[in-house]
Amino acid sequence: MTTADTTPRDFAALKALIIERGKTLPKRLSQIAAFALDHPDDIAFGTVASIAEQAQVQPSSLIRFSQAMGYQGFSELQEIFRARLRDRVPNYEERIAQLREHAKSASKAHILFEGFSEAAQKSIADLGSKLEAGTLDKAVARLAAAQTIYIVGLRRSFPISSYVAYAFGKLGIRHVLIDGLGGLASNDLTFATPKDAVLAVSFTPYASETVTLVTQAARMHVPVIAITDSAFSPLARDAEIWFEVAEANFEGFRSLAATLALAMTLTVAVAEKRGS
Amino acid sequence: MTTADTTPRDFAALKALIIERGKTLPKRLSQIAAFALDHPDDIAFGTVASIAEQAQVQPSSLIRFSQAMGYQGFSELQEIFRARLRDRVPNYEERIAQLREHAKSASKAHILFEGFSEAAQKSIADLGSKLEAGTLDKAVARLAAAQTIYIVGLRRSFPISSYVAYAFGKLGIRHVLIDGLGGLASNDLTFATPKDAVLAVSFTPYASETVTLVTQAARMHVPVIAITDSAFSPLARDAEIWFEVAEANFEGFRSLAATLALAMTLTVAVAEKRGS
DNA sequence: TTGTGATTAGAATGTTTATTCCATTTTTGC
DNA sequence: GCAAAAATGGAATAAACATTCTAATCACAA
Numbered sequence: 231m232t233t234a235d236t237t238p239r240d241f242a243a244l245k246a247l248i249i250e251r252g253k254t255l256p257k258r259l260s261q262i263a264a265f266a267l268d269h270p271d272d273i274a275f276g277t278v279a280s281i282a283e284q285a286q287v288q289p290s291s292l293i294r295f296s297q298a299m300g301y302q303g304f305s306e307l308q309e310i311f312r313a314r315l316r317d318r319v320p321n322y323e324e325r326i327a328q329l330r331e332h333a334k335s336a337s338k339a340h341i342l343f344e345g346f347s348e349a350a351q352k353s354i355a356d357l358g359s360k361l362e363a364g365t366l367d368k369a370v371a372r373l374a375a376a377q378t379i380y381i382v383g384l385r386r387s388f389p390i391s392s393y394v395a396y397a398f399g400k401l402g403i404r405h406v407l408i409d410g411l412g413g414l415a416s417n418d419l420t421f422a423t424p425k426d427a428v429l430a431v432s433f434t435p436y437a438s439e440t441v442t443l444v445t446q447a448a449r450m451h452v453p454v455i456a457i458t459d460s461a462f463s464p465l466a467r468d469a470e471i472w473f474e475v476a477e478a479n480f481e482g483f484r485s486l487a488a489t490l491a492l493a494m495t496l497t498v499a500v501a502e503k504r505g506s
Numbered sequence: 507m508t509t510a511d512t513t514p515r516d517f518a519a520l521k522a523l524i525i526e527r528g529k530t531l532p533k534r535l536s537q538i539a540a541f542a543l544d545h546p547d548d549i550a551f552g553t554v555a556s557i558a559e560q561a562q563v564q565p566s567s568l569i570r571f572s573q574a575m576g577y578q579g580f581s582e583l584q585e586i587f588r589a590r591l592r593d594r595v596p597n598y599e600e601r602i603a604q605l606r607e608h609a610k611s612a613s614k615a616h617i618l619f620e621g622f623s624e625a626a627q628k629s630i631a632d633l634g635s636k637l638e639a640g641t642l643d644k645a646v647a648r649l650a651a652a653q654t655i656y657i658v659g660l661r662r663s664f665p666i667s668s669y670v671a672y673a674f675g676k677l678g679i680r681h682v683l684i685d686g687l688g689g690l691a692s693n694d695l696t697f698a699t700p701k702d703a704v705l706a707v708s709f710t711p712y713a714s715e716t717v718t719l720v721t722q723a724a725r726m727h728v729p730v731i732a733i734t735d736s737a738f739s740p741l742a743r744d745a746e747i748w749f750e751v752a753e754a755n756f757e758g759f760r761s762l763a764a765t766l767a768l769a770m771t772l773t774v775a776v777a778e779k780r781g782s
Numbered sequence: 783t784t785g786t787g788a789t790t791a792g793a794a795t796g797t798t799t800a801t802t803c804c805a806t807t808t809t810t811g812c
Numbered sequence: 813g814c815a816a817a818a819a820t821g822g823a824a825t826a827a828a829c830a831t832t833c834t835a836a837t838c839a840c841a842a
Contacts, residue, residue: 256789257838271592278830288791293831304830312551315591337639338522339646339775345518346767346774347630354623354763363613370615386672389665393762396662480516483770486669487630487763491622494759498622499615532809532819554800564821569801580800 237300241270241314244307247299255298258287262295266311274311278304345480350487352478357488360474369455369471369496374503376427376453379405380419382443383431389486390431390457390493397494401501410439419443424451429496431457431489432465433477444468455496457489513576517546517590520583523575531574534563538571542587550587554580621756626763628754633764636750645731645747645772650779652703652729655681656695658719659707665762666707666733666769673770677777686715695719700727705772707733707765708741709753720744731772733765 238244245267252263265285266273272281282289296307373379379398383391388409395407408418422428428447432440441464447454448468456469459476466472473492477484514520521543528539541561542549548557558565572583649655655674659667664685671683684694698704704723708716717740723730724744732745735752742748749768753760 258790275588275592277828279828289829290792290831290833291790294790316547316551337643338778339642339771340637340639341518341522342775342778343637343642343767343771344634345516346770347634348518350630350763350767351627354626358620358623361616361619363616366615366619367613386669388672389669389766392668393662393665396664397759481519481774483673483774485770486766487626490665490762490766491619491626494622495615495619498757498759499618502614502618534820553798555798565799566801566803566822567820570819 238310241310244299244310251298255295258291259295259298261285262287262291266295270311270314273308274315342481346483346485349478349480349485353476353485353488354491356478357475357492360476361492365471365473366495366499369473370499370503372453372455372471373427373429373496373500376425377404378422378426379403379500380422380426380428380447380452381405381407382428382440384410384437384440386433386484386486387431387437387440387489390489391429393490394429394493394497397497401497403497403501403504408443419446419450419452422447422450422452424453426452428452428454429457430454430465430469431493432463433459433484434463436464441465457492514586517586520575520586527574531571534567535571535574537561538563538567542571546587546590549584550591618757622759622761625754625756625759625761629752629761629764630767632754633751633768636752637768641747641749642771642775645749646775646779648729648731648747649703649705649772649776652701653680654698654702655679655776656698656702656704656723656728657681657683658704658716660686660713660716662709662760662762663707663713663716663765666765667705669766670705670769670773673773677773679773679777679780684719695722695726695728698723698726698728700729702728704728704730705733706730706741706745707769708739709735709760710739712740717741733768 238247248263248266252260252267254260255263262285265281269284272284276284278289278292282292285292293304296302296304299307301307381391381394381398383394391407392409395405398405406418419428428444430440430444430447432444436458444454444456444465445468453471454465454469456463456465456472457475458465458469458472460466460474463472466474475489475492477486477488479485514523524539524542528536528543530536531539538561541557545560548560552560554565554568558568561568569580572578572580575583577583657667657670657674659670667683668685671681674681682694695704704720706716706720706723708720712734720730720732720741721744729747730741730745732739732741732748733751734741734745734748736742736750739748742750751765751768753762753764755761
């Protein structure tokens with residue numbers, strides 16, 4: 231190192247460098263560059279071996295990448311990624327004060343509430359960063375054009391579908407809520423036509439009735455708009471348009487906050503589109 | 507490990523455990539407990555040796571502490587501290603930056619989503635600052651002691667009550683969801699006794715069936731726990747314990763996020779109380 | 783094609799790190 | 813105040829780790 235040291239000392243500068251030089255790097259190193267931008271948290275906490283596996287490269291490539299960025303080795307680069315998480319802590323003192331307060335009352339239930347709050351906040355923020363305006367617009371257009379909207383969502387998703395049904399009712403939008411009452415769920419889609427639309431909500435483990443209904447709708451060429459949790463969901467396969475919502479969980483209970491916000495958005499957007 | 511595994515899997519639960527058991531631990535371990543609460547980030551990023559030095563203990567004490575908390579070793583405990591940073595909601599600057607990125611492609615629907623997100627976030631934060639641990643504990647105790655929990659919540663509150671019913675079902679807690687099907691709602695409380703409890707949810711304009719049911723329950727000396735929106739609510743009058751939840755609204759649609767977080771807290775807390 | 787330099791895969795290496803073990807000290811119950 | 817139990821300190825150890833090295837592969841110019 232005889233030249234002036236331009237190696238980034240903070241995350242923003244490093245990110246800029248990776249974006250700038252990323253494309254021009256050799257294949258494997260460029261692959262790592264993309265991975266680093268997409269999964270900064272994994273770089274921060276992973277080991278060379280674990281990250282290499284996730285990014286589908288050899289461990290040695292990670293060291294070469296780090297050196298290409300100007301660091302002596304991987305550990306030095308990782309330190310930048312870690313500092314980013316350290317600095318993200320908003321107001322340290324405030325959190326400590328919170329802790330002290332809780333130490334007094336030490337209510338287990340209150341701590342649960344904090345956990346669920348955080349899961350909800352995180353889920354919403356996460357969806358906000360991933361949600362694409364294009365998908366949203368297409369879904370709204372489809373639903374606004376439908377004669378009748380069939381709402382499918384059972385078990386854990388039933389709060390969502392019942393909310394949508396309630397809101398559609400207030401907004402004067404013709405809809406059918408499929409509630410599985412009397413085990414006759416599949417009958418309720420019998421009269422659906424390609425001029426209608428299905429709004430389906432389901433998460434792992436996908437309720438079998440929901441999957442059946444969506445498959446049936448797709449076969450009948452009824453457009454399906456789905457809210458689900460991964461590209462591998464059986465709903466994603468049959469849906470014309472689908473949203474991926476990754477809800478954070480706490481104590482094994484997944485939040486519903488992000489899904490609910492999305493459902494509200496869809497209902498109101500559809501109403502506004504129809505109104506104009 | 508033949509006993510039931512109560513080892514915390516997320517930070518909030520671990521924090522609770524450390525607060526609870528911290529004082530009763532031996533000197534050095536209690537010292538570590540205090541350090542862990544004060545410097546969670548250092549635990550997340552440090553090595554056993556570096557943390558030991560900062561906390562003024564021997565490295566081996568850290569392993570002993572981890573084991574005292576139920577983990578196999580320090581690494582397992584550290585993973586909880588790391589997950590906390592992974593899942594942390596992005597800070598303000600990051601959210602603004604994200605918003606800017608989206609502003610380019612901002613469609614009308616996307617703006618709606620931002621609005622509902624904000625309403626949800628605000629509602630949750632607001633409830634978090636107002637919720638009293640004492641009220642929460644009392645409500646949990648009441649519900650945990652009940653033989654059968656009757657869940658009342660119609661119209662806009664139905665998503666909440668159906669969620670609670672779903673969760674109680676999964677947790678094996680005896681309950682009756684009053685869904686007003688067939689207009690026979692009031693019959694469903696006929697068999698309730700003072701050994702049971704009613705969990706009622708209602709907001710302005712209060713669904714008349716809900717109000718009737720709660721009044722009826724109070725007259726029959728069935729304890730009522732209510733979630734509502736003001737001290738002037740007819741539910742507050744008849745309830746033994748009640749929560750005030752002020753949901754922010756956007757475009758005339760009130761959020762449900764805070765109510766949902768509270769409902770989740772109550773269900774899980776009741777299950778945990780019964781389990782112990 | 784063939785040769786050359788760049789790039790990569792994967793095993794080998796030496797270092798860091800968590801964990802264990804045991805002698806010593808401190809606390810507890812009588 | 814004494815014996816027994818619990819807790820602690822610190823060295824020893826084994827596992828995990830980042831890094832290096834070399835043979836093999838790839839890209840590309842002639």
